[in-house]
Amino acid sequence: MMYHVLLTNRYLTTRVIPLIAVAAVALCVALVIIVVSVMTGFLDMVKDSGRTLMGDVVVTYPVSGIPCYERLIERIEALPGASSATAVVDGWGLLKMPYPSGRRKETETVQFWAVEAESFAAVTGFEQTLYWRSPTAEERASMGEEDFRLRLLEATGPGFLEYVYEQGLRLRFKPMGVAESEAMPGAALGMHVSIGNQRQRDGSYRPILGPEGYWWMPDYEVVLTALPVTSAATLPDPSSVRLHVVNEFVSGVFLIDDKRIIIPLEVGQELLHLDRAALVDEEGEETGRFDPARATMVLVRAVEGVTPDALREQVSEAYGLFRGELLADAAVASEVVPPAEGMGMMVQTWLQQQEQFIAPIEKERELMRVLFSIVYLVCAGLVLSIFWAIVYEKTRDIGILRSVGASRLGISLIFLRYGAIIGGVGSVVGLGLAFLIVRNINAIHGAMGEAAPRWLWVSMLVLAGCGLVMMLWMTRRGLLLPVVIWGLAALVLTGIGVALMFHKGTLIWDPSVYYFSEIPNHVDAVTAVTTMIGAVVFSVLGAFFPAAKAADTDPVKALRYE
C-alpha cells in the first residue's frame, strides 16, 4: 500500500534511530563476513597450496622408498587421467648456512625434497614459486621502488635474473663460461630458510646487508647433511653434500618456505643411500645383482577435467599392476618389492594427504560461523529494542492511521517493511564495510604492527582539545545535551589519541602459527550472501513483535496518548 511506502520512507529519513539500527546491523554483518571470509580464505589457501606443492595424487612409501619407480612413473603417465608424474626423495637434514662471516656458521634444520627438476616443474607449480626472476612489465609496474629485484636488475642488467631463474629450474649451478661437466648441484631454498631474508611491508623480500655485502643466498654455497637409514633400520654415518644455492622460492605456506629446500634427485638419493647399488653376499662379494634406485614419493598431476579422486583410483590400480610386475621380474629381488597399498604404502589425493591439517581448520571455521552467528541474535535484539522504542514513540500515529481507515495488518506491515529495509540497507553497508576491511586486511594488519605515526595521535589530541573547547562553550548556553555530546567526543578522542601514542605495534597474524605469511583477503561470496539474508530475516523477526504490538494498539488509547 502506498501509505506504507510514504510513512516508512519518512520514518527512515527524518529520525536518527533508524541510522543507529542500520549501523548496528551493518557492524554485525561486517563482523560475520570478515571472520568467516578470512577462515574460508585460509582453508582455500591450505587446499590450493597442497595442490601447488604436490600435484593431485601422491604415492608414498617413506624411508625405504619405491624401487624401480621409473617403471611406476611410466605406467602412471600412460593412464588416461594422468598428465605427468615425478619422483621425489624426501628427508630431513642439517643445512650449514654461509652466514655469519667467520669460521663458525649457522645451521638450520631443513626438509629436503630431491626432485628431477623438469618433471617436478610439470607436476607442481614449482616454476611459479621461484622468487628471483626477471619480472614481467606488469609485475614491474606493481613493484615498490625499494624492491630488491629492481635493484638487482639495475645492478646486473636484465639477463642476470633470467639466468638465476634458469638455474633454479634446472637445480644446477653453472657460472657463465664454465663447462657443463663442471657444473655444481644446486639447491633452491624456501625464502624463510635463510634468516637473512627480510619480508618488507609490500610483501617483497630483501636480504640483510652484511660486512661483505648483501646476504643474497644465490651468491653462496651451503652444506646439507643427512642421516640415511639402512634396510635393517640402523643409522650409518651421516653423509654431506656441498650445494650452491641457485634460487629461492616462495610458496606462501610459511612452514614450507621456512623449512624446505629443493635439490636434485640423484643428490638426495645418494644422501639417503637410495641410489642404485650393487648387492653383495655375506662375504661382501658382489652378486652381480643390483638394488635399484628408489624414490620415497611419486607425485602425479591429473589432466584437465579429471578429479583427484578419479585419478587416485587409476593410480592405485596402476600401482597394483606395477607391484605384480616387480614380483614377476626375476631380476628384482623379492625382498625389495614394496608392500601392497595400505601397508605403509599409500596412494592418496592431495586432499587426503593434507586432511589431518585441513579437517581441524574446517571444524574451526564452522565453530566460528556458529559462534559469530549469535551476532544475528544481537542484531535481532537491537532491531527489536529500537523498534519497540519507535512503536512506543509512534503510538499516537497508529491511532491517527486507524481513524483514517488503516487496517491493523496495514499498520503492522509498516513496521515489518521498516525492519526489512533496515536489514537490507544494513546488510549492504555491512558488505561494503567487510569488503573494504577484508581487501585491505594485510595493510591494516601491517599498520597495526607498527607504531602509530606522530601526526595521527597529535591530530586526535588536537581534535579532543577542540571538543573540550566546544563543551565549555556549550555550558554557557545552559543546555545539557550538547555539553554531554561534546564532552563524550573529547573523551573518546583523547582515549584514541593516548592509545595511539603508546601503541608500539601489535602483530596478530603470526605466520609461524597460521601457516601462511599473508592473511587471506577475499570476501567469501557464499558467506556474504547467507549473512546478508540472515541479517534481513533477523531484522524482520526483530520488527515482528513491535509490529504486532502496533497492530494491537487500541486506537482510542493511542489518540489519547501524549
Place this chain on the structure above:
Amino acid sequence: MSDATASQTEGRGESSSDGLLRAVELYKTYRLGRVDVPVLRGATLEVKAGEWVAVHGASGSGKSTLLHLMGDLDKPDGGVGEVYYAGRAVSGMSRGERNRYRNRSIGFVFQFYHLLPELNVLENTFLPALVGLTRLGYYARRRELRGTAGELLGSFGLEHRLKHRPRELSGGERQRVAIARALMNRPRVLLADEPTGNLDEKTGGEILDLLAAQHEGGLTIVMVTHDRAIAERADRVVELHDGRVQ
C-alpha cells in the same frame, strides 16, 4: 462500504428510520484500576443526513466516547447497543468494510489536530486517500489526489503552506489541515471532537465558520463540545448527561 452500497442497504434490516447515522442504546464502561466507571448508559442519538448536531456535556460526560463509538474507533459494550450507518449495523460489517467506513464515510477532527509530524501539510491531507491505494494505483491517480488536496487546502487559505511540516503551523492552521484531511475522501459525516478546544476564541470562530460552510454544502456534522456557545452554532444541540442523551 461505499455510499452507494450504504444506500442500497438503507431501509432494510435493522433500521426503519431515515437517520444517516444512528447510535442506539450505547453502553460503555471503562475500568480504572479495580473500579468500573460507566461512561455511557444507553446513549441514543440519531443524526439525519445534512444535519449539524452538537453534543454538549460536561468534561468526562462521555462525549468523546460517544463519538469514537459512532466512528468505529471503539466498540460498545457487548450485546446491547448498536451504531447504524445508512441503515446498516456497523458491527455487522466485515473488517474490510469497517476500515472502508472509517476511510470513506466518516471524517474525524480531533481537539489536538493529530497530524503526522513526519508528513508535510499536503501529504497529511491526502493520507486518507492513500489508505487502500496500491503504489501503482497511487501513481495512476497521483495528480488527481494532489489536486484535490491542494484545492481543499487552498479553499481553507493554506495554499502557501503545502510543503510545511505541522510544527511550523499555528494551532488554527493545524486544525484547518486536520479538517482538510477529514474531508479528503468526501465523507458524508464529519465527527468533530472539541474542534476548537485548543484554540483561542477568534481562531475557534474561524474554524466554526469553516465547518458551517461545509455544512451548507451538505456535510453532516456531529460535533461534541463542553462550550454551550460553540454548541449553539449547530442546527440542533443535545445534552449528554449521566451517560444518556437528553
